[in-house]
Amino acid sequence: MALAAALALGAAGCGDDGTDTGAGSGAPSGGTGGAVTVFAAASLTESFTALGKQFEQAHPGTTVTFNFAGSSALATQINEGAPADVFASAAPKNMAAVTDAGNGGGTPVTFVKNQLVIATAKGNPKGITGLAALAKPDLKVALCAEAVPCGAAARTAVEAAGVKITPVTLEQDVKAALSKVKLGEVDAALVYRTDAKAAAADVDAVEFPESAKAINEYPIVVLKNAKNAAGGQAFIDYVLSPDGAKVLTEAGFQAP
CATH class of the missing domain: 3.40.190.10 (Periplasmic binding protein-like II)
Structure with missing residues (x-):
């Protein structure tokens, strides 16, 4: 009788409706x-x-x-x-x-x-107003490497502006480029608008018209x-x- 009860419980646990409890399967109900x-x-x-x-x-x-x-x-x-x-x-x-x-x-x-902006230190102490300012030799600029989307977009925007920017560092993702600004290691970086917004307590975002030609x-x-x-x-x-x-x-x- 005990064996029969155990088997009955086992059958009830399986059911015939295809529902799995997810124990060990990684896929619960639905x-x-x-x-x-x-x-x-x-x-x-x-x-x-x-x-x-x-x-x-x-x-x-x-x-x-x-x-x-x-x-x-x-x-x-x-x-x-x-x-x-x-x-x-x-x-x-x-x-x-x-x-x-x-x-x-x-x-x-x-x-x-998503669209690019120029991230600067809080208060924009260098008075950066657009991409042309990033070409100044006394400014330290961080860009993403061209292999990653933010880098490819930056290249498109820079070419559209007709300026030449020589970055001091090329980062492997947009968060790394933004961190350079937050840490004060660079004066500006081209990052996504969303990243600058998420870090609004630490950086300012400068919009520039050429970013409209490099939307990802x-x-x-x-x-x-x-x-x-x-x-x-x-x-x-x-x-x-x-x-x-x-x-x-x-x-x-x-x-x-």
Whole structure:
């Protein structure tokens, strides 16, 4: 009788409705829970961190882990086999590096756009008003390396302005370039509007017209080798939802 009762309990636990409790499977009820790993551009750090917390609250049993870095570095990691469910790039070029290698699990969707500003020390002590000022030999300027989206956008904007800027450092992601300003190691850096806004307590943002010619589109996709493709798609759906758009818009991103 004890054995029969145990078997009955086991059967009830499995059920015939396809529902999994998620114990050890990483996919609780609905198939969208468990662990979700998101590789995202560094400029998405603040907004995606907030969205991750909201997503976890909306999907009990889910945990979202982020890897924030330059989009080119993330694309390389994914193509070399790093485990991830979702890739959010700061430019289509780096997304193409993943999809062209056959590692995209679907069609990338553009979810936001971003634009450059000049980040200066608080109060703009050097009186920087535009890109032409960054060409002055007495100014120390940080740029992103051209391999990453913020660097490619900077190059486009600088060429559009017809000026020549000689940076004292080339950084591998936008957060690193911004930190140079915050630490007082440079006088200015070309960063995204969203990053300058997130660091508004420490830096000022100077808008310049040429940035309109170097707007970056951000695509997102579930990856081919995702361990939790359902959870990854659910996260993307949340990013694209009104709640996701609200967080991204408040961070300074533009609608796609």
